[in-house]
Amino acid sequence: xxxxxxxxxxxxxxxxxxxxxxxxxxxxxxxxxxxxxxxxxxxxxxxxxxxxxxxxxxxxxxxxxxxxxxxxxxxxxxxxxxxxxxxxxxxxxxxxxxxxxxxxxxxxxxxxxxxxxxxxxxxxxxxxxxxxxxxxxxxxxxxxxxxxxxxxxxxxxxxxxxxxxxxxxxxxxxxxxxxxxxxxxxxxxxxxxxxxxxxxxxxxxxxxxxxxxxxxxxxxxxxxxxxxxxxxxxxxxxxxxxxxxxxxxxxxxxxxxxxxxxxxxxxxxxxxxxxxxxxxxxxxxxxxxxxxxxxxxxxxxxxxxxxxxxxxxxxxxxxxxxxxxxxxxxxxxxxxxxxxxxxxxxxxxxxxxxxxxxxxxxxxxxxxxxxxxxxxxxxxxxx
Amino acid sequence: xxxxxxxxxxxxxxxxxxxxxxxxxxxxxxxxxxxxxxxxxxxxxxxxxxxxxxxxxxxxxxxxxxxxxxxxxxxxxxxxxxxxxxxxxxxxxxxxxxxxxxxxxxxxxxxxxxxxxxxxxxxxxxxxxxxxxxxxxxxxxxxxxxxxxxxxxxxxxxxxxxxxxxxxxxxxxxxxxxxxxxxxxxxxxxxxxxxxxxxxxxxxxxxxxxxxxxxxxxxxxxxxxxxxxxxxxxxxxxxxxxxxxxxxxxxxxxxxxxxxxxxxxxxxxxxxxxxxxxxxxxxxxxxxxxxxxxxxxxxxxxxxxxxxxxxxxxxxxxxxxxxxxxxxxxxxxxxxxxxx
Amino acid sequence: xxxxxxxxxxxxxxxxxxxxxxxxxxxxxxxxxxxxxxxxxxxxxxxxxxxxxxxxxxxxxxxxxxxxxxxxxxxxxxxxxxxxxxxxxxxxx
Numbered sequence: 001x002x003x004x005x006x007x008x009x010x011x012x013x014x015x016x017x018x019x020x021x022x023x024x025x026x027x028x029x030x031x032x033x034x035x036x037x038x039x040x041x042x043x044x045x046x047x048x049x050x051x052x053x054x055x056x057x058x059x060x061x062x063x064x065x066x067x068x069x070x071x072x073x074x075x076x077x078x079x080x081x082x083x084x085x086x087x088x089x090x091x092x093x094x095x096x097x098x099x100x101x102x103x104x105x106x107x108x109x110x111x112x113x114x115x116x117x118x119x120x121x122x123x124x125x126x127x128x129x130x131x132x133x134x135x136x137x138x139x140x141x142x143x144x145x146x147x148x149x150x151x152x153x154x155x156x157x158x159x160x161x162x163x164x165x166x167x168x169x170x171x172x173x174x175x176x177x178x179x180x181x182x183x184x185x186x187x188x189x190x191x192x193x194x195x196x197x198x199x200x201x202x203x204x205x206x207x208x209x210x211x212x213x214x215x216x217x218x219x220x221x222x223x224x225x226x227x228x229x230x231x232x233x234x235x236x237x238x239x240x241x242x243x244x245x246x247x248x249x250x251x252x253x254x255x256x257x258x259x260x261x262x263x264x265x266x267x268x269x270x271x272x273x274x275x276x277x278x279x280x281x282x283x284x285x286x287x288x289x290x291x292x293x294x295x296x297x298x299x300x301x302x303x304x305x306x307x308x309x310x311x312x313x314x315x316x317x318x319x320x321x322x323x324x325x326x327x328x329x330x331x332x333x334x335x336x337x338x339x340x341x342x343x344x345x346x347x348x349x350x351x352x353x354x355x356x357x358x359x360x361x362x363x364x365x366x367x368x369x370x371x372x373x374x375x376x377x378x379x380x381x382x383x
Numbered sequence: 384x385x386x387x388x389x390x391x392x393x394x395x396x397x398x399x400x401x402x403x404x405x406x407x408x409x410x411x412x413x414x415x416x417x418x419x420x421x422x423x424x425x426x427x428x429x430x431x432x433x434x435x436x437x438x439x440x441x442x443x444x445x446x447x448x449x450x451x452x453x454x455x456x457x458x459x460x461x462x463x464x465x466x467x468x469x470x471x472x473x474x475x476x477x478x479x480x481x482x483x484x485x486x487x488x489x490x491x492x493x494x495x496x497x498x499x500x501x502x503x504x505x506x507x508x509x510x511x512x513x514x515x516x517x518x519x520x521x522x523x524x525x526x527x528x529x530x531x532x533x534x535x536x537x538x539x540x541x542x543x544x545x546x547x548x549x550x551x552x553x554x555x556x557x558x559x560x561x562x563x564x565x566x567x568x569x570x571x572x573x574x575x576x577x578x579x580x581x582x583x584x585x586x587x588x589x590x591x592x593x594x595x596x597x598x599x600x601x602x603x604x605x606x607x608x609x610x611x612x613x614x615x616x617x618x619x620x621x622x623x624x625x626x627x628x629x630x631x632x633x634x635x636x637x638x639x640x641x642x643x644x645x646x647x648x649x650x651x652x653x654x655x656x657x658x659x660x661x662x663x664x665x666x667x668x669x670x671x672x673x674x675x676x677x678x679x680x681x682x683x684x685x686x687x688x689x690x691x692x693x694x695x696x697x698x699x700x701x702x703x704x705x706x707x708x709x710x711x712x713x714x715x716x717x718x719x720x721x722x723x
Numbered sequence: 724x725x726x727x728x729x730x731x732x733x734x735x736x737x738x739x740x741x742x743x744x745x746x747x748x749x750x751x752x753x754x755x756x757x758x759x760x761x762x763x764x765x766x767x768x769x770x771x772x773x774x775x776x777x778x779x780x781x782x783x784x785x786x787x788x789x790x791x792x793x794x795x796x797x798x799x800x801x802x803x804x805x806x807x808x809x810x811x812x813x814x815x816x
Binding site: 569574575576577578579638639641642643645646648 | 726728730747748749750751752753774777
């Protein structure tokens, strides 16, 4: 029996091509002297890439001298607990229909996760698209529909376009709780961190289809590290690793685009225009594990204040800062930026497991801990 | 016809004439149970055979929507109960069906559900012999909930169960995976997907009998309902104390189901099936088992998808098309569509 | 959030709201095409796009896709050639 063929996806899952790439990677890794003891550290920034790596077992198949450092590109994982608490607070207000992507529903808050709030009676609904939330608002004029706008630049435009559509229609019962964040800033924060040893980057493919490849120029120009923007299929990832290693072997540092079939060099003009129209950068934003990073989070502009849940409900950054400490013992921050492997977190498999997660990395389908647990059989090490 | 109502009211649950009329016209005239007492009084010669055992199961059905492409809650109820018996090596005999109906439920809908049940029961060779009806206030139910119990006979000499599974046994399924789960997801409407898929809901009693006849050394069987194939395998592997390795390239999947999974970020191994079983069979009898299954419509897609082996007990792994390996774990909570 | 899947636009459903029907392996869902619509919406029909949370976000460049696959094939051939040379060397040694 053969697996069904998905055009523009299946061709990039070809095991024969993967074998060839793995062999080429091995030769290149040997040529630059990378070994298990002294590996090349390549950070895949995006959680979707982390997921692919583990789903296809690439970490086990790849040459010993290549080590993947799992980066902070999982928007659920970097959500501080305070934001989850604020989601629950909004959802518990009378008349509110709180809509969210599925990934966010199980992340623990200080009191509850969204899924726990749902079972306690809050009207929380999972949606596939902000357009679905918009439709709920149209169909329920007597209810306040709030959409949890979560994600990096991949998802930011769709929320923006939805807000613009809501404005055009004059909807008064639709708002967005905006938690959109940007990729380049946390990468810079990581590169500035003296404890991080990174030799190269696998760049986020779908973020880049929105912002293009030039926002990463500083990585090569200022920090001298190669970055290859990659697709999500296994041969995309392997080809990108090969391109990074090739740059290292040749002593180059440049921004390269492996995912040219989807990523245009300058990004998507409509998306970028919508983002500029609807959002502005917050002076700073709190990231789980990275603390406050300047200009890394987006908020809805004043002209669209009617669609800003923070304004409507007087919550979050609208009221000033609220300091909610993370769960004790939770090392999500360190794991998420690659300082610790999931198995090195003292809670892994003990105080923290998928059934009873302490932090977002165990719950989010892209979190490194969830991936290790689910795919890599790492729990035996913990048990 | 005494029943003129179009919708169920509280009176239909009151125990009086209205209830009598509902039961007679909608249920008993179609199911035709033997006798009219509160209990069915039954015997089957097979039960009296020395060494024969009674198999007894119960199940509840709460699916939404009630009617979906390829079936309805009634078809699900009969097939699900029949299958629970069949995977134990039993010949299903009799079912009970208890209905909890929400005030306001369309009687025409009830008639359609009952007709489905009668049709499935006839196909499976079982009789629905007793039942119950309750009506709850509007808002206290989801139109219709059905609870069944099923009774069957396990012939002497038939003893299948997870504890019999041995390393080396072939893992076999009877067809493509995930059709029911994907159909229901699409039918629920909130994800706004449209796809030409039908639920795989089917009674597997005859299939099991055929397999048992062709491969008498059959070790164990289970149906892959909630939690999908992955959950059934994890349970069986844990009970048996063996490991299972699946071959990714061998997993049968319809293109549309793959499409739904890709779009939503779901894993087809966890999608519900309502007409699929997974069985463990000694390697040397696998071909015979497959041949017997493929001769029936509900088994035409039968294939080997993996093997039991001597790895870590209870562990289910998948060998990817790349030759890599990954764990196939028990589902945690509900499978939520992934955006990332 | 990264889960994007290539899908084909098969019809325009609401030109005013820039909505179209996309198909992925037999599954159909209405998507917003604001990001990929040029001046002529109908020209989108038959195009392959990257779909993410109900929006077609990028047109798939079929030539680029072909080029990427060709690069992989070339690598495969180069590898084969290398292996043949290595085998030949061994035979001579």
